[in-house]
Amino acid sequence: MKLVLEVKELTKVYKQRRGENVLAVDQISFSVWKNEVVGLLGPNGAGKTTTIKSIAVLIKPTGGEIWIDGVNALKDQKRSLERIAAVLEGNRNIYWRLTPKENLEFFVGLQGHSVRRTRGYIDELIELFKLKEKQNTPARKLSRGMQQKLAIACALVKQTEILLLDEPTLGLDVEISYELRRILKEMAQRGERTILLSSHDMNVVQDICERVIIINHGRIVTDDRVENLLKLFRASAYRFKIEGRLAQEQELALKRRFPLLEVEATDHRTYIDADLEGSNEIYEVIEILKGGQARIESIDHKEPNLEEIFLQIVKGDKR
Ligand SMILES: Nc1ncnc2c1ncn2[C@@H]1O[C@H](COP(=O)(O)OP(=O)(O)OP(=O)(O)O)[C@@H](O)[C@H]1O
Ligand SMILES: [Mg+2]
Numbered sequence: 001m002k003l004v005l006e007v008k009e010l011t012k013v014y015k016q017r018r019g020e021n022v023l024a025v026d027q028i029s030f031s032v033w034k035n036e037v038v039g040l041l042g043p044n045g046a047g048k049t050t051t052i053k054s055i056a057v058l059i060k061p062t063g064g065e066i067w068i069d070g071v072n073a074l075k076d077q078k079r080s081l082e083r084i085a086a087v088l089e090g091n092r093n094i095y096w097r098l099t100p101k102e103n104l105e106f107f108v109g110l111q112g113h114s115v116r117r118t119r120g121y122i123d124e125l126i127e128l129f130k131l132k133e134k135q136n137t138p139a140r141k142l143s144r145g146m147q148q149k150l151a152i153a154c155a156l157v158k159q160t161e162i163l164l165l166d167e168p169t170l171g172l173d174v175e176i177s178y179e180l181r182r183i184l185k186e187m188a189q190r191g192e193r194t195i196l197l198s199s200h201d202m203n204v205v206q207d208i209c210e211r212v213i214i215i216n217h218g219r220i221v222t223d224d225r226v227e228n229l230l231k232l233f234r235a236s237a238y239r240f241k242i243e244g245r246l247a248q249e250q251e252l253a254l255k256r257r258f259p260l261l262e263v264e265a266t267d268h269r270t271y272i273d274a275d276l277e278g279s280n281e282i283y284e285v286i287e288i289l290k291g292g293q294a295r296i297e298s299i300d301h302k303e304p305n306l307e308e309i310f311l312q313i314v315k316g317d318k319r
Contacts, residue, residue: 004083004161004194005032005055010064012050012218024050026218027064032162032196037188039205039226040198041306042215043314048198049089051215052166055196056086069161082111085155086164090171092151096140100131100150103139104157111158118157125153128183145176152180156193165197169204177204184208206306216314229309237302240272240285247292254288260312270294273302275312 012025025047032038040048053059055066057077066073066080073080087093094103104125108118115122126132129149134142139150148168155163168184169177185208187193199205205212206226214222222229245265246254254261254272258281261274276282282299289296 002034003031004034004069005196006065006067007031007051007055008065008067010051010054010066011062012047012054012059013062024218025054025061028215028218028220029064030213030220030223032194034161034194035191036211037184037193037195037197037209039209039212040196040215041200041202041205041212041310042198043200046200046215047218048200048215049166050218052086052088052164052196052198055162056084056088056164057081058086058088083161084164085158085160085162087148087151087155087166087168089167092147094139094147094151094154097138099134099136099138100126100142100153101135103150103154107154107157111160113159118159121159122157125157129153130179145172148172149176149180149183161194163193163195165195167199168197169199169201181207202306202310212306214310214313222313226306229306230304235301236275236277237304237308238274238276238282238285239300239302240274240289241297241300242270242272242289243295243297244268244270244293246270246272246289246294250288250292250294253291254285257284257288260315269297 008029010025010028014022014024016022028051040051042048050059054061055073057073057080061074068080068083071080071083095106098106101122104122105115108115108122126135131146131150131153134146139147142150152165152168169180172180181204184195188195188208188210197208209226211225212229213220246263251263258274261272264271274285276285286296
């Protein structure tokens with residue numbers, strides 16, 4: 001497989017005139033191969049936008065290297081920019097007075113492609129992003145969601161090696177967000193684009209990406225296939241179903257022993273969710289429960305989702 005993006009020990013310190021400098025990205029390294037769709041996931045302030053802006057050479061990193069399709073991005077900006085299209089959070093880089101179609105033609109021209117030869121692809125994108133109805137309306141009159149879709153379509157039409165999307169679904173209503181997710185997922189499944197997208201929404205990442213890089217406080221904490229992460233966590237996530245309520249003593253004992261364990265009580269049942277290593281820990285829970293009146297109805301393996309995995313990793317409970 002072809003390596004199209006290499007980030008090596010990327011570091012960014014924002015120098016402040018007043019107050020302390022901010023270490024936003026701290027020696028991040030990762031690679032992206034051709035046609036991979038990779039999610040950059042992390043809580044607010046983790047360093048996602050800074051990473052994406054650095055790759056798109058919109059800001060100058062403090063240290064490290066970025067290689068795009070064999071081009072040293074920090075040394076040869078022009079050639080690296082020919083290989084990248086980026087849509088940044090909230091920044092809809094489209095021309096307000098131009099219609100969707102004109103915008104798409106403009107970006108094709110900008111990239112030096114022939115509009116005539118790209119006609120088919122432009123029509124395809126208008127279709128895919130459901131912009132046909134509005135293809136003759138100036139962009140400023142489109143809804144925010146449509147503007148966002150158009151911004152992404154304009155980035156796509158440039159047909160660059162890499163597409164960078166910073167929070168592509170942020171602030172969109174549910175319907176448009178799902179539509180966009182569907183489009184990106186389809187592109188990912190067809191395996192015809194290399195995409196690095198950032199999000200703080202794990203559902204978006206779980207839905208679209210095959211691989212996820214989780215960052216927190218400017219550092220990579222996990223870089224793995226989504227499937228592997230789910231598998232790894234599936235093996236250790238348990239749910240105990242208990243008849244009635246737990247005695248307070250037991251609940252305290254459980255939480256003292258397993259600080260991340262969660263207890264949820266309904267009218268007739270209590271559910272205990274815990275991440276347990278091996279059968280010994282399962283027996284420990286059973287022992288603690290035996291101490292009270294609790295009757296265990298069942299112990300099940302829980303289906304984890306990326307959200308829980310993310311929270312556990314970010315809390316530093318599991319690497
Ligand atoms: N221009 C700037 N000047 C100073 N500090 C900045 C600047 N831009 C970002 N930061 C800081 O750098 C850190 C990383 O910010 P960044 O925007 O990269 O995070 P993010 O992961 O994109 O967060 P969000 O989910 O909120 O978009 C944060 O602590 C932020 O406050
Ligand atoms: Mg951001």
